[in-house]
Amino acid sequence: MRILFVHQNFPGQFLHLAPALAARGHDVLALTDEKNERASPVRTVRYAEPPELQLSSALARSYAEHAERGLLAARGCRALRDRHNYTPDVIFGHSGWGETLFLREIWPEAKLLVYAELMYRTHGQDVGFDPEISPGSDGGRFMTVTRSAHLIQGLVQADAALAPTTYQADSFPAELRSKITTIHDGIDTDHVCPNPNASLTLPNGNVLRAGDEVISFVNRSLEPYRGFHIFMRALPQVLAARPDAQVVLVGGDGVSYGSKPKDAPSWKARMLAELDSKLDLSRVHFLGRVPYADYLSLLQLARVHCYLTYPFVLSWSLTEAMSTGAYIVASDTEPVREVVRDGQNGRMVPFFDVPALSAALIRGLEGDPDAPRLKATARQTILDGYDLKRHSLPRLIEWVESFGPKV
Structure with a gap:
């Protein structure tokens, strides 16, 4: 042909x-x-x-x-x-x-x-x-x-x-x-897989390793369509409750979907201005867009991976995070429900419920007793239907x- x-x-x-x-x-x-x-x-x-x-x-x-x-x-x-x-x-x-x-x-x-x-x-x-x-x-x-x-x-x-x-x-x-x-x-599950030895060097020289208290948040662009504003508003409570937690965000400052904010050059700038003095920015790391190897290492080492989205196209990052055996905290929106089931292979929260998101992230960081089962089932979901x-x-x-x- x-x-x-x-x-x-x-x-x-x-x-x-x-x-x-x-x-x-x-x-x-x-x-x-x-x-x-x-x-x-x-x-x-x-x-x-x-x-x-x-x-x-x-x-x-x-x-x-x-x-x-x-x-x-x-x-x-x-x-x-x-x-x-x-x-x-x-x-x-x-x-x-x-x-x-x-x-x-x-x-x-x-x-x-x-x-x-x-x-x-x-x-x-x-x-x-x-x-x-x-x-x-x-x-x-x-x-x-x-x-x-x-x-x-x-x-x-x-x-x-x-x-x-x-x-x-x-x-x-x-x-x-x-x-x-x-x-x-x-999803290439042979390559996108758990790695207990994963590590990532941050721009400040600090090295994050599997087992550290790390939250990952990944999207092509940091914008409301992917819940960036909701995620940022959840962080003050999370960082206050977990003094060792590190938050790593991957994504550009532009817009892939929707429009730019009217009162700031980017949604990142808009949210940092809104949360001024409420965030310990020494523990919140904006990496921009990164090589695929670094992105994969982040998914593999993070203790919690957060994925939020409007009712829209489902991101590869969610299914790849599940393939690495990540502990998933995701928005309870229709496209996500197709792959994530609350209490079976991840935790789901209402998209706009900031306190519920903070609580779910804290629960994952402090050691959800169901984490091993949720992580294993998340990977099995991808192996069974998305490999x-x-x-x-x-x-x-x-x-x-x-x-x-x-x-």
């Missing part, structure tokens, strides 16, 4: 799948944005980065930006077809940025698959969930509708779609849900290959 992957930040969710298909003898090619600097595990071609559009209406800009990226991706594919006589049997693209919108017009006979990560909805998900940060409004809901247009169009055009969790699959309209198969991207080599990857390969030419 000739298989074309399309992802502006390739390899993204196709990190393991693309090279695995190539290893099985398929001709695998990836199309990505010309400014994508990530290393690729397969042969790659690039399309021109979309220009910044100058439109007065934010509603129009949302769809126009996705359509423009789709146009440039289609032009790249047309060049592959016309100049290099390239025709794929299967196209598998992420639908989130509009890249697959026009590919049916380039190769009508190819099977078009899309990675359906999440459908934006005006009710029941992130919109209006946190009134403090983003109160629900007609304008916000209107914007959500326009942000959904290209996702619906992409799924309508596709032959089939893939989502990593049931929650994310169910975010799509019922009339399109039948197109979506749920298979998690997979890359034994579960996810074989299923992903079988799913893609099922759309190839019948012989």
Whole structure:
């Protein structure tokens, strides 16, 4: 088979799948944005980065930006077809940025698959969930509708779609849900595993080791969508109760989801200003974004891993923390409930309940008698249903290959 992957930040969710298909003898090619600097595990071609559009209406800009990226991706594919006589049997693209919108017009006979990560909805998900940060409004809901247009169009055009969790699959309209198969991207449990000898050197030279009183909090960006403001507000009580505790936060100061605060340069700055004099900052360590090896060591050595999220896309960091056998304290929100069960493989607290979060973190630090069982069950949860080599990857390969030419 000739298989074309399309992802502006390739390899993204196709990190393991693309090279695995190539290893099985398929001709695998990836199309990505010309400014994508990530290393690729397969042969790659690039399309021109979309220009910044100058439109007065934010509603129009949302769809126009996705359509423009789709146009440039289609032009790249047309060049592959016309100049290099390239025709794929299967196209598998992420639908989130509009890249697959026009590919049916380039190769009508190819099977078009899309990675359906999440459908934006005006009710029941992130919109209006946190009134403090983003109160629900007609304008916000209107914007959500326009942000959904290209996702619906992409799924309508596709032959089939893939989502990593049931929650994310169910975010799509019922009339399109039948197109979506749920298979998690997979966790390499052989590599992401417990390590009693894990250690991490902090910027100040101090070395943290497994067994120390450490709380880990990890996200791509430190922002409200991932409960950063709630977590920070829980820390004064935790640090007061546990004088030896160290808190390590991994994540950038920018915004991956939502918007920047109006009264500060970043959410980190906003929360530090709010909690001024209430935090012992000698024990709160902001590492920014770190190499994967350091991130993994932190998960392995932390006595407690805290994960909070709006009703939104589930983070890899939670499933990877569970794979390391971490003691999990997580928000009782719908995407988390799919993998964490309170009292069975972690502890769950209501997202907005700061005192409950503080108490749960303290309980984990001081030595929850159920910790060994919770940690072992957390890892077993990943081994049983999310293991890359034994579960996810074989299923992903079988799913893609099922759309190839019948012989």
